[in-house]
Amino acid sequence: MMIEIRNLHKSFGALEVLKGIDVSLDKGKVLVIIGPSGSGKTTLLRCMNLLETPDQGTIKLSDRSLDFQKGRKVSSKEVTELRKRTGMVFQSYNLFPHKTVIENVMEAQITVQKKSKEDARKSSQELLAKVGLGDRGNSYPHQLSGGQQQRVGIARAMAVEPDVLLFDEPTSALDPELVSEVLKVIKQLAIEGRTMVIVTHEMKFAADVADHVLLMDGGYIIEQGHPKDVLNNPQSDRAKQFLNRLTGEDI
Amino acid sequence: MSDREIQIIIDSFWPLLRAGLLYTLPLAISSFILGLILAVLSALARISGVPILSAISRFYVWIIRGTPLLVQLFIIFYGLPSVGIILPEFIAALIGFSLSVGAYGSEIVRAAIQSISKGQWEAGYSLGMTRSQTLRRIILPQASRVSVPPLANSFIGLVKDTSLAASITYIEMFRKSQEIVARTYEPLVLYMEAAVIYLIFTSILSFFQNKLEKRLGRSSAD
Ligand SMILES: Nc1ncnc2c1ncn2[C@@H]1O[C@H](COP(=O)(O)OP(=O)(O)O)[C@@H](O)[C@H]1O
Ligand SMILES: [Mg+2]
Numbered sequence: 001m002m003i004e005i006r007n008l009h010k011s012f013g014a015l016e017v018l019k020g021i022d023v024s025l026d027k028g029k030v031l032v033i034i035g036p037s038g039s040g041k042t043t044l045l046r047c048m049n050l051l052e053t054p055d056q057g058t059i060k061l062s063d064r065s066l067d068f069q070k071g072r073k074v075s076s077k078e079v080t081e082l083r084k085r086t087g088m089v090f091q092s093y094n095l096f097p098h099k100t101v102i103e104n105v106m107e108a109q110i111t112v113q114k115k116s117k118e119d120a121r122k123s124s125q126e127l128l129a130k131v132g133l134g135d136r137g138n139s140y141p142h143q144l145s146g147g148q149q150q151r152v153g154i155a156r157a158m159a160v161e162p163d164v165l166l167f168d169e170p171t172s173a174l175d176p177e178l179v180s181e182v183l184k185v186i187k188q189l190a191i192e193g194r195t196m197v198i199v200t201h202e203m204k205f206a207a208d209v210a211d212h213v214l215l216m217d218g219g220y221i222i223e224q225g226h227p228k229d230v231l232n233n234p235q236s237d238r239a240k241q242f243l244n245r246l247t248g249e250d251i
Numbered sequence: 252m253s254d255r256e257i258q259i260i261i262d263s264f265w266p267l268l269r270a271g272l273l274y275t276l277p278l279a280i281s282s283f284i285l286g287l288i289l290a291v292l293s294a295l296a297r298i299s300g301v302p303i304l305s306a307i308s309r310f311y312v313w314i315i316r317g318t319p320l321l322v323q324l325f326i327i328f329y330g331l332p333s334v335g336i337i338l339p340e341f342i343a344a345l346i347g348f349s350l351s352v353g354a355y356g357s358e359i360v361r362a363a364i365q366s367i368s369k370g371q372w373e374a375g376y377s378l379g380m381t382r383s384q385t386l387r388r389i390i391l392p393q394a395s396r397v398s399v400p401p402l403a404n405s406f407i408g409l410v411k412d413t414s415l416a417a418s419i420t421y422i423e424m425f426r427k428s429q430e431i432v433a434r435t436y437e438p439l440v441l442y443m444e445a446a447v448i449y450l451i452f453t454s455i456l457s458f459f460q461n462k463l464e465k466r467l468g469r470s471s472a473d
Contacts, residue, residue, distance in 0.1 A: 051373055080379055088377035094370035098392050108378035111388060160379055 001060070002027040002163060002195045003048070008057035008068075010043055017043045018054070019219035025212065027163075028193040032206040032227070035216035036242055041199045044216070045166050048197065049086040050079045061085050062163040084112065087157030091169045093149045095141040101152050102128060102137035108160045127155040131185050147178030151185055158189075165189065167198040203246055207231050215239050256440050263431050263444060270427035271448055278423060279410045282345055286352020286409075287402070293357035295386075298364060308357065315354035321415050323347050328419035340421040348409060348416075355405055363398035364390060396467050403460040407453050414449075424448060 003025040010018040017040045025031045033041050046052040048059065054068040062085045066078060096104050105124035109115045115123075128134050131151040133144075141149055150170055157165055167186065171179040183205050190196065190209045200206055206213060206227060213230040215223040223230050223239040234240050293311060296304040315323070328343040338346070367390050375385030417426035428445040432438045 049377055051376060076381070080381060083377060084379035086377070088373075090370060090374065090377075092370060094368075094374035096371065096374065096389055098396070107388065108380060111384045112379040156374075156378070 001025070002029075002062060003031075003197070004058075004060040005048070006058040008044070008047060008059070009055045010040075010047060010052060011055055017219050018047070021057070021219075021221060023214065023221075025195065025197070027195055029195060029211040030190045030209050031197045031212050031214065032210035033197065033199045033214045033216060034201070034203070034206060034242075035214075035222075039216040040219045041216055042168055045088075045168050045197060045199055048164070048166055049083050049088055050074070051088075084160060085163045087160060087162035087165045089150070089153050089157050089165065089167045089170050091173055093141070093146075093153045093173070095149055095152055095156070097141055099140075100137065101133065101139050101141065101144070104141065104152055105156045105159050108156070112160055124155070124159060127158055128152070130158075131155045132181070145178060146174045147181045150174065150182045154182075154185055154189075163195060165194055165196045167196065167200070169199050169201065171200070171202060201246070203231065203243075215242065217242065256437060259431075259435050259437055260440060260444055263428070263441060266431070267424055267427055267445055267448055270422065271424040271452065274421070274423040274427075275410065275413050275425075276452070278341065278344055278348065278413050278416060278421070279406070282348035282413075283352055283406050283409055285345070285349035286356055289349060289353025290356025290360050293353055294360035294364060297357065297361050312354045312357050315350055316358075320347065320351050320412060321418060323350065324415055324419050340416070340419050343419055344413070344416040344421050348413065351412075352405060352409060356402060359398050359401045359405070360394065363394035366397055367393050399467055400460070400464050403456075403463065407456050407460070410452055410456065411449060 001024055003023060005021060005023040008018050008021040008023075009016070021040075021044060023031070023044075033044065035041050043052055047054045048061065050066075053074065055070045057068050059066050059068070059082070061082055064078075064082050064085060066074060066082060068074070096107065099107065102121065102124050105127055106117070106120040109120035109123065110117065113120075125134065125137060128137055131154055133148060133151055133155070136144065136148065136152075141152065144152065150173075153170075154165075170186065171182050174182065179202070183202065186196070186198065187205075187209055198206075198209070210227040213224060213227045214221050215230055215234070217238050222236055223234055230239070231243065234243055293308045296308040297312075299305060324344065324347040327347050328338065328340065331338065331343075371389050371393065372385055375389045376382075380388070413423055414425035416423050417429060420426070422430070425445055428441045432441045435441070
C-alpha cells in the first residue's frame with residue numbers, strides 16, 4: 001500500500017472540512033478525487049503533504065506513518081520527511097519567478113537532495129525533456145504559456161523523486177486550448193506507473209486515467225470505486241446530482 | 252552678486268565638494284550598509300514567530316521611529332560620555348544613522364517579505380525545503396527586488412540626513428560650509444552652494460535609482 005489514510009479530520013476554526021476520511025491506494029495506481037467546490041478536496045490533498053496539519057487521524061505514505069491528535073505537535077523533521085515522499089502540482093503553478101525554468105527544477109535537488117549542480121542540471125534537463133520543454137530551460141516562467149508553466153510545475157514536483165505526485169486541479173487555471181497538453185503529460189506519467197492523486201473537474205480525463213475515483217461532498221467521501229461505476233452508475237442522489245450537473249456543463 | 256561673492260563661491264566649491272565626497276558620502280554609504288544588515292535581522296526577528304525576538308524587533312523600531320534622529324545623535328555623542336562611553340564623532344554618527352536606517356528598513360523589508368505570495372512558501376515546503384531554506388532561496392531574493400525602490404529612497408534621504416552630523420561636530424559637507432561661513436560671513440551664498448551640491452548628489456542618485464528600477468521591472472514583468 002502506497003497511501004493509507006485513516007479517519008482523517010480537519011477543521012478551520014469551527015468549520016469542519018474533513019469529517020473522517022479513509023483512503024487507500026496501491027503503488028502505481030491513480031486516484032482521482034472529484035466533488036463540488038468547497039467539499040474539501042484541496043484540504044485533503046494538502047493534508048497529504050502536511051501543508052495543512054490534520055487534527056486527527058493517521059497518514060501513511062510509502063514507508064512513513066504519522067499519527068495526528070489535536071494539540072500534539074508533529075516535529076518539523078517528520079513533516080519534512082513526509083513531504084520528501086510527495087510532489088505537489090498547484091492549480092496556480094507557483095513557479096519561482098526569479099529562477100529560470102531549469103533552476104526551478106534543480107532547486108530542490110540542490111537544497112533537499114544535496115546533489116551537485118552538474119548532477120542536478122543533468123537530471124533536470126531530462127525531466128524537462130520528458131514534459132516536452134527540453135529547449136526552454138533558460139527561459140523565465142513568465143515567458144512561457146500557462147500550459148508550459150504547468151508542465152514545468154510537474155517537472156519540478158518530480159525532481160525529488162517522490163513516491164506520490166499530488167495534483168490540485170492542475171488545468172483549471174488554463175485557457176481551454178492549453179488543457180490537453182498538460183493532461184497528456186499526466187496521462188503519460190500514469191502509463192509509466194507513477195502513483196498519483198489528482199483533483200480535477202475534467203471528467204473525461206478522470207474516466208480515462210483513474211484506477212480509483214473518490215467523490216467528496218461536505219467533508220465526506222460519498223462514493224468511491226472503479227471510475228466506470230462511480231462516474232456512470234453512481235448510487236447516491238447527491239452523487240447523481242453532482243455528475244449530472246457536470247455532464248450538463250460539458251455539453 | 253558682487254565679485255567677492257562670486258570669488259567665494261568659486262573658492263569654496265572644491266572644499267565643499269571634497270567634504271561631500273570624502274565625508275558625507277562615505278558616512279551615508281557605511282551607515283546604509285550596516286543599517287541594511289540591521290533591517291534584515293530585525294525584519295526576520297519580527298516574522299520569526301518567536302515572541303521574544305518579535306518583541307525586541309518591535310521595541311527597536313518603535314523607539315527609533317518614534318524619536319527625532321537629531322535627539323538620538325545628541326544622546327549618542329553628548330549623552331553617552333556621562334556613562335563613560337566616549338565615541339569619536341564619525342562612530343557616533345555611524346551608529347545613529349545605522350540604527351535609523353535599520354528601523355525604517357526593517358518595516359520595508361518586512362512588508363516586502365509579506366508581499367510574496369503564500370504559494371511561494373508552499374511551493375518550497377512541498378519540495379521538502381525547510382523554512383530557512385525557503386526563506387533564503389525563494390522568498391528573500393524576491394523580497395529584495397520588491398524592497399529596492401523604497402530602500403533606494405531611504406538611501407537618498409540618508410544622504411541628506413547626514414547633514415545632521417554637523418551638529419555633533421563631524422566635519423561633513425554642511426559642517427564645512429558652516430566653517431567657511433564663520434570666516435567669510437556669507438551665510439546665504441554658502442548654504443545655497445551646499446544645497447546645490449546636495450541637489451547634485453541626490454539627482455545623480457535618483458537617476459541611477461530610476462535605471463535600477465527599470466531594470467528590475469523588466470526582468471520581473473509578468
Ligand atoms: N485556510 C483555510 N481557512 C479557513 N477555511 C478554509 C481554509 N481552506 C479551506 N477552507 C474552507 O474549507 C472548505 C473546503 O475547502 P477546499 O478543501 O478548498 O474545497 P475544494 O478544494 O473541494 O473546493 C471551504 O469551505 C473553504 O472555504
Ligand atoms: Mg480546491
